[in-house]
Amino acid sequence: MWNELFLLPFLTGLGLAVLLPVLGCYLRLRDEWLAALAYANVAAAGALLALIGGLPPAAGGAAAAALAGAGKRLVARRLGGAASYALLLLGGWSVAVLLAANQPLAERLGHALFDGQLYFADASLLWLVGLGGGAALLALRRLSPRLLLAHLYPDLFRLRGLPAWPIQAGFDLLAALVLAVATLSLGVMGAFALIYIPPWLAFRRAANWRAGLRRAVLIGVLAYVGAFALALGFDQPFGPVLAILLVGLGLLIA
Amino acid sequence: MNALIRLEKLVAGWQSPATAPLDLVVAPGEVVGLSGPNGVGKSTLLGAVAGRARVFSGRIERRPGLRLALQTQDIPPLVGLPLDGRELLALAGADPAGLPPWLAGRLDVRLDRLSGGQRHYLALWAVLGAPADLVLLDEPTNNLDVAGVRHLTQHLHERARGGTGIVVVSHDAPFLAAACDRVVALEAPDVE
Numbered sequence: 001m002w003n004e005l006f007l008l009p010f011l012t013g014l015g016l017a018v019l020l021p022v023l024g025c026y027l028r029l030r031d032e033w034l035a036a037l038a039y040a041n042v043a044a045a046g047a048l049l050a051l052i053g054g055l056p057p058a059a060g061g062a063a064a065a066a067l068a069g070a071g072k073r074l075v076a077r078r079l080g081g082a083a084s085y086a087l088l089l090l091g092g093w094s095v096a097v098l099l100a101a102n103q104p105l106a107e108r109l110g111h112a113l114f115d116g117q118l119y120f121a122d123a124s125l126l127w128l129v130g131l132g133g134g135a136a137l138l139a140l141r142r143l144s145p146r147l148l149l150a151h152l153y154p155d156l157f158r159l160r161g162l163p164a165w166p167i168q169a170g171f172d173l174l175a176a177l178v179l180a181v182a183t184l185s186l187g188v189m190g191a192f193a194l195i196y197i198p199p200w201l202a203f204r205r206a207a208n209w210r211a212g213l214r215r216a217v218l219i220g221v222l223a224y225v226g227a228f229a230l231a232l233g234f235d236q237p238f239g240p241v242l243a244i245l246l247v248g249l250g251l252l253i254a
Numbered sequence: 255m256n257a258l259i260r261l262e263k264l265v266a267g268w269q270s271p272a273t274a275p276l277d278l279v280v281a282p283g284e285v286v287g288l289s290g291p292n293g294v295g296k297s298t299l300l301g302a303v304a305g306r307a308r309v310f311s312g313r314i315e316r317r318p319g320l321r322l323a324l325q326t327q328d329i330p331p332l333v334g335l336p337l338d339g340r341e342l343l344a345l346a347g348a349d350p351a352g353l354p355p356w357l358a359g360r361l362d363v364r365l366d367r368l369s370g371g372q373r374h375y376l377a378l379w380a381v382l383g384a385p386a387d388l389v390l391l392d393e394p395t396n397n398l399d400v401a402g403v404r405h406l407t408q409h410l411h412e413r414a415r416g417g418t419g420i421v422v423v424s425h426d427a428p429f430l431a432a433a434c435d436r437v438v439a440l441e442a443p444d445v446e
Binding site: 029152153202207210 | 304305306321322323324326330331332334335336337338340341342345346362363364381
């Protein structure tokens with residue numbers, strides 16, 4: 001009973017508290033932190049749409065975010081990178097809130113997604129985070145040198161006759177899928193807080209890239225564990241507690 | 255084709271032609287300087303060889319399988335990035351051996367905490383040390399002090415002795431004279 005109520009959600013969130021700060025470092029490197037918020041809102045809308053359609057919300061959230069991640073590149077050049085994320089963010093948020101407001105079936109999940117109620121996480125989500133998160137970390141490790149080089153020397157791929165788009169598109173898709181799973185577990189703002197604040201703090205203080213990744217993970221995990229205990233102890237929604245704790249840490253450390 | 259690269263009556267530019275026609279051959283182990291006043295298209299020519307700028311007429315013939323490295327005047331975006339010199343060189347595949355003493359001891363410092371000259375030289379070293387048959391350098395002495403220019407000159411000779419071809423664009427005539435086997439003075443394009 002205790003396991004189902006608290007241990008499974010705790011472990012699910014813990015996996016994300018490791019993964020999201022690492023992903024956030026690469027989003028920050030690419031100056032694409034707004035993408036995190038965009039994918040999270042699109043995933044929320046997708047999950048609610050799937051629920052109304054009688055499909056698993058996790059599949060709907062992941063499909064919508066993956067579609068956004070893959071499709072964004074098609075329109076990004078015309079709109080400008082940041083504009084495409086802003087449009088995705090606003091579109092996803094509008095659809096999600098309207099669905100939650102007008103469909104009784106979607107209301108409860110809508111609140112969970114926007115309030116950030118980690119306690120709905122179950123064994124299937126834990127498996128998804130465990131296996132998918134492990135695969136995502138391995139993929140990031142493999143992509144890391146190329147993402148760094150693409151940022152530092154944008155001409156390098158052309159000079160070496162290598163196509164840059166598979167790396168960029170692969171990273172976009174990976175980020176979208178991770179954000180979808182994180183949104184369904186931690187809520188929109190909980191996921192965003194973990195992806196934005198630990199890397200922001202790590203980038204300011206870390207001595208090098210590896211130390212930055214380690215520091216971001218450490219901050220993310222400490223904040224997560226603290227927020228879990230506080231939210232549980234004071235019976236509060238998890239997402240806002242995590243966000244306010246990270247904001248406090250940010251003000252303290254920065 | 256023994257030459258690394260051969261330019262024949264090459265006219266390059268970005269939106270419109272910006273260079274006078276140029277013939278140039280670079281052989282392995284040769285250091286070639288490109289000089290000339292602002293606006294003759296020195297950087298544009300390097301850009302065309304690297305595939306960045308447009309070729310309006312003439313042609314570029316590259317040795318099959320040619321590996322290129324390019325240093326541009328754009329400084330890599332390092333501010334705010336937690337990356338040290340050792341990581342930068344490892345990413346580029348460049349060996350830190352041979353770095354000047356005033357830089358070798360600062361490899362573990364974040365790049366955005368180095369002086370402008372130190373940062374520039376490390377970014378330049380990452381390009382120079384990367385696996386390449388032909389290295390293109392655009393104003394490499396910018397931000398360098400006398401010791402930096404001297405070390406760069408010496409290193410270009412060493413790199414060339416290993417068979418690498420090097421094309422250097424610079425306004426620094428004494429540097430070009432010391433570093434290059436020959437210097438090509440570019441002419442201003444005809445303006446109609």
